[in-house]
Amino acid sequence: MNRRENLKLLFTGSLASGLLLTHCTPADKAEDFSPKIAGGTPGGRTAEEIAYDQRLLSEVFFTDEERKKLDFLVDIIMPAGEDSGSATEAGVPEFIEFMMKDQPSFQTPIRGGLMWLDNYSDDTYGKKFLDLSEKEKMEVIDLIAWPDKAPKELTGPVRFFNALRNLTCTGYFTSEIGFKYIGYKGNTPNVWDGVPDEVMKKHGFEYPEKYMALYLKPEERGKVAEWDNEGNLVG
Amino acid sequence: MSFEIKSTGEAYDVIIVGSGAGGGMASKILSEAGLSVAVLEAGRDFDPAKEEDRTQLRPPWESPRRGAGTRVRPFGDFDQAIGGWDIEGEPYTREGDTKFDWFRSRMVGGRTNHWGRISLRFGPNDFKRKSIDGLGDDWPIGYDELKPYYDKVDKLIGVFGSKEGIYNEPDGFFLPPLKPRLHELYAMKGAKKANVPMIPSRLSMLTRPINNDRGVCFFCNQCNRACQAYADFSSGPVLLKPAMAKGKVDLYTFAMVRTVTTDESGKATGVSYINKVDMKEYKLRARVVVLGASACESARIMMNSKSKSHPNGVGNSSGMVGRYLHDSTGADRMGIMPDLVNRERYNEDGVGGMHVYTPWWLDNKNLDFARGYHIEYWGGMAMPSYGTGFAMDTMRKYLKDEFGNPAPNGGYGEGLKKDIKRLYGTTLGMSGRGESIPQYSNYCEIDNNMVDKFGIPVLKFHYKWTDQEIKQAKHMQDTFEEILTEAGAILMGSKPGADTLYGLATPGRIIHEVGTTRMGKNPNTSVLNSNCQAHDCENLFVVDAGPFVSQADKNPTWTIMALAWRTCDYIVDELKKKNI
Numbered sequence: 140m141n142r143r144e145n146l147k148l149l150f151t152g153s154l155a156s157g158l159l160l161t162h163c164t165p166a167d168k169a170e171d172f173s174p175k176i177a178g179g180t181p182g183g184r185t186a187e188e189i190a191y192d193q194r195l196l197s198e199v200f201f202t203d204e205e206r207k208k209l210d211f212l213v214d215i216i217m218p219a220g221e222d223s224g225s226a227t228e229a230g231v232p233e234f235i236e237f238m239m240k241d242q243p244s245f246q247t248p249i250r251g252g253l254m255w256l257d258n259y260s261d262d263t264y265g266k267k268f269l270d271l272s273e274k275e276k277m278e279v280i281d282l283i284a285w286p287d288k289a290p291k292e293l294t295g296p297v298r299f300f301n302a303l304r305n306l307t308c309t310g311y312f313t314s315e316i317g318f319k320y321i322g323y324k325g326n327t328p329n330v331w332d333g334v335p336d337e338v339m340k341k342h343g344f345e346y347p348e349k350y351m352a353l354y355l356k357p358e359e360r361g362k363v364a365e366w367d368n369e370g371n372l373v374g
Numbered sequence: 375m376s377f378e379i380k381s382t383g384e385a386y387d388v389i390i391v392g393s394g395a396g397g398g399m400a401s402k403i404l405s406e407a408g409l410s411v412a413v414l415e416a417g418r419d420f421d422p423a424k425e426e427d428r429t430q431l432r433p434p435w436e437s438p439r440r441g442a443g444t445r446v447r448p449f450g451d452f453d454q455a456i457g458g459w460d461i462e463g464e465p466y467t468r469e470g471d472t473k474f475d476w477f478r479s480r481m482v483g484g485r486t487n488h489w490g491r492i493s494l495r496f497g498p499n500d501f502k503r504k505s506i507d508g509l510g511d512d513w514p515i516g517y518d519e520l521k522p523y524y525d526k527v528d529k530l531i532g533v534f535g536s537k538e539g540i541y542n543e544p545d546g547f548f549l550p551p552l553k554p555r556l557h558e559l560y561a562m563k564g565a566k567k568a569n570v571p572m573i574p575s576r577l578s579m580l581t582r583p584i585n586n587d588r589g590v591c592f593f594c595n596q597c598n599r600a601c602q603a604y605a606d607f608s609s610g611p612v613l614l615k616p617a618m619a620k621g622k623v624d625l626y627t628f629a630m631v632r633t634v635t636t637d638e639s640g641k642a643t644g645v646s647y648i649n650k651v652d653m654k655e656y657k658l659r660a661r662v663v664v665l666g667a668s669a670c671e672s673a674r675i676m677m678n679s680k681s682k683s684h685p686n687g688v689g690n691s692s693g694m695v696g697r698y699l700h701d702s703t704g705a706d707r708m709g710i711m712p713d714l715v716n717r718e719r720y721n722e723d724g725v726g727g728m729h730v731y732t733p734w735w736l737d738n739k740n741l742d743f744a745r746g747y748h749i750e751y752w753g754g755m756a757m758p759s760y761g762t763g764f765a766m767d768t769m770r771k772y773l774k775d776e777f778g779n780p781a782p783n784g785g786y787g788e789g790l791k792k793d794i795k796r797l798y799g800t801t802l803g804m805s806g807r808g809e810s811i812p813q814y815s816n817y818c819e820i821d822n823n824m825v826d827k828f829g830i831p832v833l834k835f836h837y838k839w840t841d842q843e844i845k846q847a848k849h850m851q852d853t854f855e856e857i858l859t860e861a862g863a864i865l866m867g868s869k870p871g872a873d874t875l876y877g878l879a880t881p882g883r884i885i886h887e888v889g890t891t892r893m894g895k896n897p898n899t900s901v902l903n904s905n906c907q908a909h910d911c912e913n914l915f916v917v918d919a920g921p922f923v924s925q926a927d928k929n930p931t932w933t934i935m936a937l938a939w940r941t942c943d944y945i946v947d948e949l950k951k952k953n954i
Contacts, residue, residue, distance in 0.1 A: 180437040180451050182429035182599075183420055183481075187462070188446055192438065216786040223791075230435070237438045286767045286784045297784075301767040304786065308763025308794055313434035313441065317758065321795050322719040326431060326757050328592040331724040333553035338718050344559045350574065353536050355550035355581045360590055364582045366529070370537060370547045 200239040200246070207269060208253050209235060215280060216307040222320070226307055229314035235306050245302065252299025259296075330357040386412045386624075388945070389645050389660040391631045391675065394484030395931050396917035396938040397666030398609030398617075403942035404664075405621030409949070412658055413614065414629040414647055416667075417456060417480030420487065420610055422600035429454060429599040434759050442760035450759065454600040455479040455488035459882075463827035467834040474835035475882035476670055482627065483610035484668070485885065486931070488598040490727050491606055492750070493533040493578040494928035495524045495936075497542030500809075503924050507744045509842075510812045513923040514895045514904035517544065523936035531607050531935070532584040535576035543733045549581045552729045555722050557753035557802050560711060562730060564861025570749075570853065575731045578607035578932075588612070595756060597726030606726070607931075629656075632830050633679040634663050634914060640683035642914045648828040662913045662945055662954060665891075666938065669920040670699070670818050673890035674833050676901075677820045687820075689908035689916075694901045695891055696819050698812040699837065700925055702886040703747065704879035705847045705870070707854035708803035709863025710772045711753075716796045722755040734808075734927050743845035746927045747808025749853070755799035763794045772864055773797065802863050806850035809927040810843045812889050816881075837881045847876035886930050891920035906941040913954045917941055 179192030201209060213226035213235070226232075239246050256268040256279060264275055271279070283289055283296040284304075311317045333339075333346060333354070346354070365374030387409035390397045397413060405411045421427055429452035434440040437451040444451060448458045457479040466476050479485040499506060501513040501520075521544070528547040535548040551574030554562060565572045579591045579601075588611070589603030597606045604611040617623045628650035635643045635657065644659035665672040673696045677687040689695055734746030766784060773781040773793050781793055821834035851869055858865055870877030881887075894900025897909035906921045908914040917938035919930045926933075948954045 178438050180429075180439070181426075182432065182452065183422075183427035183454060183456070185418060185446065185456060188444075191444075196438065217791055218787055220788055220791065234438070234440055238442070241439050241442070241444070280786065284784055284786050285782055287771075287782065301784065304766060304784065304790075305764045308766060308790070309760055310440065311791075312758045312762045312794065313760060315433070315435060318433070320791070321758060321798050323755070323758060324719050324721045325723040325755065326433070326594055326596070327721065328594070329721050329723070331552055331593045331721075334556050334559070334722075335718070335720055338556065338720070341718075342556065342559070342713065344556075344563075346553055350536065350551070353551060353574070354553050355534075359550075360582055362582060363586070364532075364549055364584050366547045370525075370528075370545055372548070372550070 195237060195240040198240055199236070201236055205250065205253050206232065206236075208256065211269065211276075212280075212303060213307045213310075216304055217311040220320075224316040226311050229311050229316040231307055231310035231314070234310040234313075238306060245306070248299055248302055252296060252303065255296050255299065330360060331355075332357050385644075385659040385661075386410045387660060387949070388412070388662045388664055389414065389658055390664045390666060390917075391645060391672070392484065392666035392668065392918065393482045393614050393625070394479075394609050394666060394668065394918070395486050395934045396919075397664070398483065398486070398613030399935045399938040400664050400666055400917045400942050401623055402613045402617040403939055404945065405617045405623045407942075407946040408621075409946070410622040411617075412624050412626060412660065414626045414631055414645065414658075415482050416630045416650070417482065417627065419625070419627050420454070420456075420481045420483055420600075421615070422454065422487070422608065423602045423604065423611065428602055430596050430602050431594060434757070440760045449488060449598060452596075453488050453598050454481075455485055456481045464832075465824060465826060466832050467821045467824060469834055469836045472835055472837050473880045474837040475880055476833070476835070476887070477882065477885045478668065478671070482614065482625070483600075483608045486607065486609040487600040489931060490929065491577040491579055491597055491725075492727065492731075492929040493576050493607070493932045494748075495544045495546060496520070496926045496928055496933050497544050499542045500924070500926035500928070503745070507738065509744050511892075511894065511899075511923050514893055514900075520933070520936050520940065523939045524932065526939060527932060527935045529584065531578055531612060532580045533576055533578045533932075534574070534581045536574040538573055540733060546576075548576070549584070551575070552581065552724055554729045555724060555754050556717070557711065557714065557799075558728065558730050558751055560713065560861045560863075561751045561802060561804075561857065564857040564859070564863075565732060567860035568853070568856045570732055570857060571735050572730045572732050575728050577725060577727050579725045579727075580605045581725075587616070591725055593723050593725065595723035595726050630828050630830070631667065631675055632828070634665075634675060634688050636679065636681050636683055636688055636911065638683060640911055642688065642911055648830070650828070653828075662915065662949070664915045664917055664941075664945070665920075666917040668918050669887050669890045669922075670833060672916055672918055672920050673818060674820070676891065678831055684910070688911050689891065689901050689914060691910040692898050692901060694899060696833075697814055697817045698889040698892050698923075699816050699818055699835070699887060700810050700812045700889050701881045702884040702925055702927070703808040703810050703839075703843045703846055704805065704884040705850045705854075705877040706803060706805045707851065707858065707865070707869075707877070708753075708801055709858040709861075709865045710769070710797070711800050711802050711861070711863050712772075713862050714800040715773065717755075717799050719755070722799070728752060741849065743842050743849065744811060745809035745842070745846065747806040747846060747850060748927050750805040750807065751803070752805070753799075753802040758798075762798075766790060766794065769797065769866075802858060802861060804854045804857065806847070806854070807884060807886075807927060807929070808843075808846050808850070809925060811840060812892075812924055813838075813840065818890060835882075839875065839878060839881065844875050844878060847878035851876050886919070886925055888919035888922035888925040888930055891916045892923050893921045894923065905944040906937065907944070915941055915945060
């Protein structure tokens, strides 16, 4: 391992360890190993993790042609609605581009599936997929989008579409647009005081009487706990 | 904080290897006794309160993989256990068709940064299993010896729960428990019909403060990301860093310990370690060496510490180091709750873990396997992350369309989008975590054919589940089906059968591996005495889960810390008496 790599190890997101600072010359300290391309995961990364994210972010997997097909397909799978944006607006193609490199086992099925669309379109309509009419495009998609109805010989393309559906849906619902659409309410500082009363009523539940006196009382949340010798909370 | 590298000759009272639950506790107790302490950690420093280390409260779109797991973070991109089952440059091997996966976390605090915080005391029976069922061995100590330490751990660290008066699930000093979530209420309904008890869970998050140094839980459901308010138990902020602030504690990060060094009389003189930053070897000297590197890593260090006085490795004159390795059993099942389809939205986070659980409730006399398991429950409206919206090619059929017919699997478009929204928060899952029988034939040893990138010989694992564990997993599956069905769930997938050992997890996967340096009265069949002191090296101690004679159906961390505290009291006492 050379000195440059040593320093990379040192600059692991947190400078707190400072382990080797005693061994560094001022010139060494001036070297900068921080991420150059935005978009890597923040928070307690190792130098290896930062370098890995940087490499993936600097590489391009999909060709322009593939990317056009991808953009079209993800918006078919997760289109814009009255109250929500589309997959492309949610950044799904960028996410899928990244996942191709992060989990390379996706590469062949997805690339091959995108090629199959052209092959099939050419055989059937004499045109590439993106050159088909909207009606023809949907005919092709409908062949492979319904696993329980699809012809047996199309199992491969169906699996491609399943994988693409997985990535598109998960990309969509892990975006800001997706959070809003699904109605996610969590991850804000709060005090848990049980299921709202009206929901409890609707589902026919009541909290067990036996524990009501024990459950956390929000108003006591600031009080430092004290116990008697038997382990009963007294303060 | 001091990080200056000490060269050969620098001496401490105590060297502690590892900064997780055991090492962290040892650093606190020993430094508070006025001893000078060096803590060696193989990974980087980490402090969840520092903005640059924070992943808590980050939405998935701050990760380019939307929170998907990586080789380094198999539990997700925001999870704070850096390492995983497959660490670059740090291999291990398996004998024959052995399946064993070894999880390691290379960072200050180790695995305590992400663990489930399930903080259960072992009960009186858990120390005396051989006396009860004739299998395995009894511990050389009992619950009464550890009880005062469990009490102290409860008060020092904080755990919520409820006093239940169950003999083998001893009560402690509990903070207020939390009201169950909606899916947990359904689980309770199912469990009641199936005659299975459920009680408030016992987790080490601060529902109320225990002092003025740590914050109180603000309910973000992300304890696996480590808490910036220090409201859950992680060894770094709760044990090690306070010890460094108050006492004579030096922390060495990126320090990969290779051996315990010994003198001609066989006493430990310190450790030899590789500094991962400059890849050079350093030696540190101390009067006492305390290993808390994790059960398998501590065993590896001991077996690699060969000398004239310890030809089989230090502590290993019995040949027992590495033997009796065992992990908890584990199996899971999940269902979808039609009653929860299209449910009302509200902030359901709570703590990062279940609010209710099932302790072991049956008598093995009436069963075809030994030892029990507890049940964990999961589900609800957690933060969407990588995986949300997957599997609509098989799951959409669980929804009904407007005419009451099953929705078609797969598809696309507005209908699919709505169905994923309707399915959100409808899963109810169960996980059994149980006790296995320790076996002499399940072990790790040094593989002389391979070294890691630091030149240190690696571990080879030998492990086979027995019929006891397989039958226990079968019982888990039957229980899961009964409870889920009674709760009103549609069971997902098919019931795991004999061909998959009833879904029994690969050993190592539950990450409760223990027993490799077990304690005992007989120096021929154990590595440590009842004070976790090596039988053949009086100033060498182990404070991780290696000393466990048996791993109960309870998570090991609370017992690691109670035992480490007790061991450290003994060390201080022996040093005072000049016995070591």
